[in-house]
Amino acid sequence: MKTSALLLVIVIIARVGCAQSSEKRIAYLSKDRKEVFGAGDAAFSRTIEEAGDGFILREYYQPSGKLRVIAECIEYEPEIVYHGTVKHYYENGILRREGRYEEGYATGVFVEYYETGTICQRKEYQSDDKELILQHYTPDGKEELTQGNGIISTTDGETVCNLEIKNYLLLNSYCIKGGDTVYTDVEKPAEFPGGMTAMMKFLQTHVKYPADARRNGIQGSVLTGFDIDKNGKISNLSTVRGVSDDLNDESLRVISAMPHWLPARVGGKAVKSRFVLPIKFRLATSNRRR
Structure with a gap:
């Protein structure tokens, strides 16, 4: 009996050990999503585990080690491509957001929660890229929308x-601080002169991949935010989500060199708006499983 019990314990420990070893840490991240070296400077840690034809990606709060994200994906470098269920958690363990993705695109109903665990809102993502705001509640449970309005x-x-919100769709959004109104969603967004094609040509001509980043294999998408005033002038540039200092700086440099845009419009009038532009730096590598 003693021998059998000992054997059973050894087998269980061995199996647990194998399960843990399949989850590999791949990055430590700062609060602004930059990769850092070591747990001491990290806000989150990220691990990856093979699962079927894809991966299970997890992020943990540091230093508590509590789960922050668990997600099914088909790529994780140079960028994460979600495919399947994705769940985000507050550090107190309460579910923050949950939903499904298909090859990187949100699909179906997503539910968001307050840190207390009460529901915040429900959104539905449709195949034609529509984002419907189905319901939204205040922290004390009061519904703010009536039949999608x-x-x-x-x-x-x-x-x-x-x-x-009108007919479940976001019509306009704006923030007021110190009497200055800046629109973040508008009826007619600000536009680079000549449209998207002209902007892509401008970026292809002016963006230079920093030599150190290329040499060290650093890649990813830099999200840069900036204001466009009523006259189309760019100001108040900032890195919304960065990759590395040199890639972030190159994105800021290129955007600051852009000509004046066509300003956003609300009710036919030019308004000051906020724009976030992704600039992708990618080398010819991929970790997608075939």
């Missing part, structure tokens, strides 16, 4: 943001 208002310090 209404205004969602949030406050963050001195900034008040308002989202105007």
Whole structure:
């Protein structure tokens, strides 16, 4: 009996050990999603595990080690391509957001929760790229939309943001801080002169892949935010999500060199708006499983 019990314990431990070893840490990340060296400077850690034809990606809060994200994906470098269920958690263990993706695209109904566990909102992503806001609730449970119509208002310090919803669709959104109104979603967005084709040509001509980043295999998409005033002038540039200092700086340099844009419009009038532009730096490698 003693021998059998000992053998059983050894087998169980061995199996647990094998399961743990399949989850491999691939990165430590700072709060602004930059990769850092070592747990001491990290806000999150990221692991990857092979699963079927894809991967299970997990992120953990540091230093607590509590689960932050668990996601099914088909690629994780140079960028994550979600495919399957994705769940985000608050550090207190409460579910923050859940939904499904198909090859990187959100699909179906997503549910978001407050840190208390009460529901915040439900959204539906449709195949034609429509994002429907089905329901939205205040922290105390009051529904803010009536049959898909209404205004969602949030406050963050001195900034008040308002989202105007009509027929379940976001019509306009704007933030007010210190009397200055900046629109983030508008009826007619700001546009690079000549449209998307002209902007892509401008980027292809002016973006230079930093030599150090290329040499060290650093790649990814830099998200840069900037304001476009009523006259189309660019100002207030910032890195929304960076990759590395040299890639971030190159993105800021190129955008600051752009000509004036055509300003956004609301109700036929030019308005100041906020724009976020991704600039992708990619080398010829991939970790997609075939």
